[in-house]
Amino acid sequence: MAKQIGFVVVGCGVIGKTHAEQVSAIEGAKLLGVVDEVPELAQKLAEQYGVPGFSRLEDALALPGVDVVTVGTPSGLHGEVAVAAARAGKHVIVEKPIEVNLTKADEMIAECRRHGVKLCVISQHRFDPATIEVKRRVTAGELGNMILGEAAVNWYRSQAYYDSGDWRGTWALDGGGALMNQSIHSIDLLQYLMGPVKSVSAHVRTASHERIEVEDVAVAVVEFVDGGVGTIVGTTAAYPGLSTRVECMGTRGTAVIERDRLTHLYIKPEEAAAGGNYGHRGAVNLAADGVVDAAGAAADPAAISQNAHRAQFLDMIEAVREGREPLVNGEEGRKPLEIILAIYRSAQTGEKVTLPL
Numbered sequence: 621m622a623k624q625i626g627f628v629v630v631g632c633g634v635i636g637k638t639h640a641e642q643v644s645a646i647e648g649a650k651l652l653g654v655v656d657e658v659p660e661l662a663q664k665l666a667e668q669y670g671v672p673g674f675s676r677l678e679d680a681l682a683l684p685g686v687d688v689v690t691v692g693t694p695s696g697l698h699g700e701v702a703v704a705a706a707r708a709g710k711h712v713i714v715e716k717p718i719e720v721n722l723t724k725a726d727e728m729i730a731e732c733r734r735h736g737v738k739l740c741v742i743s744q745h746r747f748d749p750a751t752i753e754v755k756r757r758v759t760a761g762e763l764g765n766m767i768l769g770e771a772a773v774n775w776y777r778s779q780a781y782y783d784s785g786d787w788r789g790t791w792a793l794d795g796g797g798a799l800m801n802q803s804i805h806s807i808d809l810l811q812y813l814m815g816p817v818k819s820v821s822a823h824v825r826t827a828s829h830e831r832i833e834v835e836d837v838a839v840a841v842v843e844f845v846d847g848g849v850g851t852i853v854g855t856t857a858a859y860p861g862l863s864t865r866v867e868c869m870g871t872r873g874t875a876v877i878e879r880d881r882l883t884h885l886y887i888k889p890e891e892a893a894a895g896g897n898y899g900h901r902g903a904v905n906l907a908a909d910g911v912v913d914a915a916g917a918a919a920d921p922a923a924i925s926q927n928a929h930r931a932q933f934l935d936m937i938e939a940v941r942e943g944r945e946p947l948v949n950g951e952e953g954r955k956p957l958e959i960i961l962a963i964y965r966s967a968q969t970g971e972k973v974t975l976p977l
């Protein structure tokens with residue numbers, strides 16, 4: 621039987637609860653302890669799962685049998701927890717964004733490599749069946765050359781959401797707003813499906829919330845390395861929380877992922893090239909379900925899909941057991957961070973920004 625993988629969950633807030641729930645639900649994984657700098661929060665989650673709760677990370681790292689540490693602290697504190705865990709010889713699962721700047725992200729990646737531990741960055745929507753299907757077809761060339769990509773995350777977060785934690789909406793700890801916290805998932809999917817980003821030109825605004833330093837509205841025009849172009853639209857001001865869309869258009873077909881579901885998938889048959897002058901009537905939608913879920917995370921951050929998180933945890937457990945890289949390792953998790961930082965730089969300078977930064 622495969623060795624049991626022992627977990628410590630750090631950060632007992634919205635996402636820490638998801639981590640504890642996922643670990644407890646996975647056969648072969650065992651939750652050994654939880655950590656939060658607020659002792660009452662650690663105790664509450666600890667009691668729920670019958671494990672010890674700690675306010676100091678080092679006490680949890682000293683527990684016997686700890687293999688993996690999950691990091692669900694505010695984004696600008698991911699690095700210090702991850703580096704401490706790596707130095708203690710523990711594998712790391714860190715929430716998105718990997719960190720709030722590239723220096724800290726690079727330190728995490730380097731420290732994990734130096735200590736021979738795996739680093740997994742949560743980007744759970746890469747594990748959605750819709751993403752897997754589109755990625756497979758894009759990689760196989762079924763959509764042709766990728767020429768146009770759009771990511772649109774028209775979400776809503778209330779003023780109360782931003783007021784619910786001192787760190788929310790700050791540059792130091794949230795690292796950004798609608799893009800860095802919410803749209804990062806779709807930005808990651810866009811670059812995963814369309815290929816690496818060459819440049820961005822952007823505008824951002826703080827248009828609809830008070831007492832936040834970061835953007836709640838953002839638009840960017842993107843050039844991809846492979847020649848395609850695209851747009852990124854992200855907001856937390858779209859009352860009451862609308863859709864999340866990633867659209868990928870190639871020379872031979874189109875895929876649309878809406879609210880994490882594959883809603884449209886068209887592949888142009890050879891004979892369509894000789895068809896009419898306009899849209900091709902009668903094109904078959906190959907999307908399996910064509911159905912869209914209700915509001916979900918567009919309106920409520922706790923309503924994220926649990927299945928996708930579980931799939932990514934399973935990938936990491938397999939990576940640890942087999943000594944391979946997780947699908948979203950540190951280098952992969954760094955990519956959407958770099959794109960978003962380039963967007964912020966472009967918005968600030970008014971110039972097109974070329975990657976790498």
Ligand SMILES: NC(=O)c1ccc[n+]([C@@H]2O[C@H](COP(=O)([O-])OP(=O)(O)OC[C@H]3O[C@@H](n4cnc5c(N)ncnc54)[C@H](O)[C@@H]3O)[C@@H](O)[C@H]2O)c1
Nearest residue numbers: 631632633634635656657658692693694695715716785924
């Ligand atoms: N993958 C997703 O869909 C998803 C969803 C929500 C949040 N997140 C990410 O998870 C992270 C946390 O977000 P949240 O909404 O759960 O925040 P939260 O404020 O609800 O929880 C953060 C917790 O960390 C604790 N904490 C702060 N500093 C700490 C430290 N040094 N050591 C231990 N605990 C500490 C806080 O007391 C708090 O309980 C963020 O990076 C966010 O981007 C990801």
